[in-house]
Amino acid sequence: MPVSMYSASVPVFLQLLGGVEGTLEKAEAQAKAKKWDESVVLNWRLFPDMFTFARQVRQASEHALGAGRAAGVEVPKLPDLDASFADMHSRIGKTIDFLKSLRPQQLDGHEDHTVTIMLGGQPRNFRAEAYLFHHAMPNFYFHITTAYNILRHLGIDIGKRDFMGQVPS
Numbered sequence: 001m002p003v004s005m006y007s008a009s010v011p012v013f014l015q016l017l018g019g020v021e022g023t024l025e026k027a028e029a030q031a032k033a034k035k036w037d038e039s040v041v042l043n044w045r046l047f048p049d050m051f052t053f054a055r056q057v058r059q060a061s062e063h064a065l066g067a068g069r070a071a072g073v074e075v076p077k078l079p080d081l082d083a084s085f086a087d088m089h090s091r092i093g094k095t096i097d098f099l100k101s102l103r104p105q106q107l108d109g110h111e112d113h114t115v116t117i118m119l120g121g122q123p124r125n126f127r128a129e130a131y132l133f134h135h136a137m138p139n140f141y142f143h144i145t146t147a148y149n150i151l152r153h154l155g156i157d158i159g160k161r162d163f164m165g166q167v168p169s
Helices: 005-033 038-042 053-064 066-071 085-101 128-153 160-164
Strands: 114-119 122-127
Touching (some): 005 038, 005 053, 005 066, 005 085, 005 128, 005 160, 038 053, 053 066, 053 085, 066 085, 066 114, 066 128, 114 128, 122 128, 128 160
Antiparallel strands (some): 114 122
């Protein structure tokens, strides 16, 4: 049986977003215990030209919503700014809830549909399958990995198991 667009994306997004939620909880608790200013953690970046921790998580969320774009359904419009851990928890929760609402038949069989997104201020068209597997998913992995690395760089006690989240059975 071939791997479907749904099975290759939505469960993966859900698993790793669960990992993001867990690392965020640990970061919040450890920052509070160390009396760190929340805004310092959220605005930390590895290099001056890189996105902040909060923006990395926001970008990961946006790319996970790509499963909905590939399905041709309206995706939730989430705020362009996360100013607190609570905002970030809300974003992740809304993204997870949306992904859980998707059904395989909404994605599978839609491989040739067109997905149009803005890149560099210009519209760009993709085949849904190419968009999901070659744009949304690689960008999702990049941003969650970078968010994880920012937390590790700050000394937050998290590891690979935290990053991976719960593997579905």
